Amino acid sequence: MENKEIKTLDLRGEICPYPMLKTNEELDTNKGFNILEIITDHSPALSTIPPQALKRGYEVEILEVKNSEWKIILTK
Amino acid sequence: MIEKNNNLYFSTQFMIGIVLLFSVFIISYLISSNSYSDAAIWIAACGLGFTLQKSRFCFASSFRDLFLFGSGQNMKGVLIAIAIASIGFTGILSWILPNPIPGEFPSSAHVLPVGISTIIAGSIFGIGMVTAGGCVSGTIYRIAEGYVASMITMVGIFIGTIILILSWDFWWDKLISNEPKIFLPSTYSLGYGFSLAITLFLLLVIYLIITFIETKSGINEFIISKKTPVGSKGFYQRINQSFSDFFIKSWSVKAGGISSGFIAIIYFLFHSPPGVTGEIMKQSISLSDFFNITDGPMKGISSLSGCLGASIGSGIISHTFVSTIGVFFGALVSALLSHEFKIRTPNDAKRYFQSLGGGILMGFSASLGIGCTIGAFFSAVSSLSLSGWVFGLSLCIGSFVGTKIIKAIG
Numbered sequence: 003m004e005n006k007e008i009k010t011l012d013l014r015g016e017i018c019p020y021p022m023l024k025t026n027e028e029l030d031t032n033k034g035f036n037i038l039e040i041i042t043d044h045s046p047a048l049s050t051i052p053p054q055a056l057k058r059g060y061e062v063e064i065l066e067v068k069n070s071e072w073k074i075i076l077t078k
Numbered sequence: 079m080i081e082k083n084n085n086l087y088f089s090t091q092f093m094i095g096i097v098l099l100f101s102v103f104i105i106s107y108l109i110s111s112n113s114y115s116d117a118a119i120w121i122a123a124c125g126l127g128f129t130l131q132k133s134r135f136c137f138a139s140s141f142r143d144l145f146l147f148g149s150g151q152n153m154k155g156v157l158i159a160i161a162i163a164s165i166g167f168t169g170i171l172s173w174i175l176p177n178p179i180p181g182e183f184p185s186s187a188h189v190l191p192v193g194i195s196t197i198i199a200g201s202i203f204g205i206g207m208v209t210a211g212g213c214v215s216g217t218i219y220r221i222a223e224g225y226v227a228s229m230i231t232m233v234g235i236f237i238g239t240i241i242l243i244l245s246w247d248f249w250w251d252k253l254i255s256n257e258p259k260i261f262l263p264s265t266y267s268l269g270y271g272f273s274l275a276i277t278l279f280l281l282l283v284i285y286l287i288i289t290f291i292e293t294k295s296g297i298n299e300f301i302i303s304k305k306t307p308v309g310s311k312g313f314y315q316r317i318n319q320s321f322s323d324f325f326i327k328s329w330s331v332k333a334g335g336i337s338s339g340f341i342a343i344i345y346f347l348f349h350s351p352p353g354v355t356g357e358i359m360k361q362s363i364s365l366s367d368f369f370n371i372t373d374g375p376m377k378g379i380s381s382l383s384g385c386l387g388a389s390i391g392s393g394i395i396s397h398t399f400v401s402t403i404g405v406f407f408g409a410l411v412s413a414l415l416s417h418e419f420k421i422r423t424p425n426d427a428k429r430y431f432q433s434l435g436g437g438i439l440m441g442f443s444a445s446l447g448i449g450c451t452i453g454a455f456f457s458a459v460s461s462l463s464l465s466g467w468v469f470g471l472s473l474c475i476g477s478f479v480g481t482k483i484i485k486a487i488g
Contacts, residue, residue: 014422014425015422015423015424015425015426016424016425016426016429017211017212017220017225017227017228017424017429017433018136018138018139018211018212019139019142019143019146019147019211019484020211020484022146022147023146023484023485026147043420043422044422045134045328045418046134046136046139049134049151049300049331050139050143050147050149052300053147053149053151053297053298053299053300054147054297056298056300057295057296057297057298062300069091069417069418069420070417070418070419070420071420
């Protein structure tokens with residue numbers, strides 16, 4: 003639990019529904035991280051990724067990095 | 079939804095947004111010298127575009143996410159919009175035609191032919207919108223947000239529309255001309271009240287089914303808690319808060335549904351139910367004529383309502399022009415005020431082909447179905463037309479196939 007493996011997933015430029023699909027894929031297959039950081043410029047992802055992550059037992063935090071670019075931090 | 083930076087005002091995007099916001103009304107005033115109804119529809123269309131962008135209202139995801147994620151958040155917004163529009167439309171319909179006898183229906187309502195063509199159109203449209211990542215209205219507001227992929231989708235929509243125009247005689251002769259236009263209040267002598275009751279009951283049943291799907295998938299809505307302390311606020315702060323809630327922050331999908339429903343009623347009060355593909359069809363017809371690839375006007379088009387029927391208007395500033403361009407303009411104002419305009423290009427080359435292919439399918443099927451998710455589904459169901467339900471069910475089938483395709487593309 004103490005090893006804070008952080009993985010970053012850069013999904014800028016991806017359109018619906020790929021930001022959510024790729025995040026889900028990452029959450030479902032990879033067990034090597036405790037924190038998954040998603041960078042996206044697709045605003046609908048902000049309302050679709052969090053419910054999927056919550057369902058899988060992750061905590062969600064959203065930061066607005068700059069205009070139209072967000073970082074979604076999912077913590078196990 | 080997300081707290082915005084405070085230095086947002088005075089930015090270039092925001093300033094342009096404010097200027098364009100005022101131009102909405104100036105343009106409306108200019109149009110009003112020619113036609114009051116077009117001037118009103120221009121404002122309604124801008125309001126619709128604004129609503130779609132603010133609430134990220136998306137027909138494609140409303141169908142797709144049910145299959146892909148077991149999420150019904152967007153579909154619930156769509157159902158709310160249809161419920162509100164149906165109630166308003168019923169009032170307007172009964173006012174135009176108080177005693178509908180079988181075979182009669184108000185000509186401006188979106189009562190479209192229903193049959194095999196509706197099923198083919200809906201299914202292909204469903205595949206197209208899921209593949210492209212947005213339906214026609216979604217594509218319009220995404221272009222306003224700066225999505226390059228959506229611009230490619232729009233090119234595809236034009237190509238698809240022209241393909242359908244070229245093969246129109248086949249579809250008209252074999253299918254559309256033989257298909258009945260079924261208006262629930264008159265065709266089955268159900269009357270307005272009972273037709274509306276059936277419509278609302280079905281919407282409620284679907285709402286319950288979606289809630290059941292969500293329960294099974296174990297999905298929950300994610301609400302971002304507000305971290306701003308509650309304290310006494312000054313007058314300026316309160317005004318600022320109201321302005322920000324309405325013009326800058328994103329809206330919930332349900333708020334978007336309520337707004338879309340009422341805007342649809344305004345559309346019908348001034349002209350006819352909303353549609354966004356009319357201008358695309360009109361310009362595609364002009365393009366085909368220009369290149370001389372058609373053999374005369376399209377058969378039977380004047381007997382159709384919906385977006386295709388509306389496309390025969392003349393002049394540049396027409397009903398279809400304000401309907402389509404207004405949605406774009408309103409979405410642009412919304413995106414700029416929220417500082418969400420950004421040129422976004424896909425990194426993966428296959429997304430361009432996907433956007434183009436999805437667009438071609440949508441252009442083709444939107445003309446075959448005499449409208450898109452708005453004209454042939456939302457406005458048709460609300461017009462108490464059977465075609466809307468059949469189109470919606472077909473969208474469902476197409477979207478399901480679409481989810482398989484996008485998963486395969488990866």
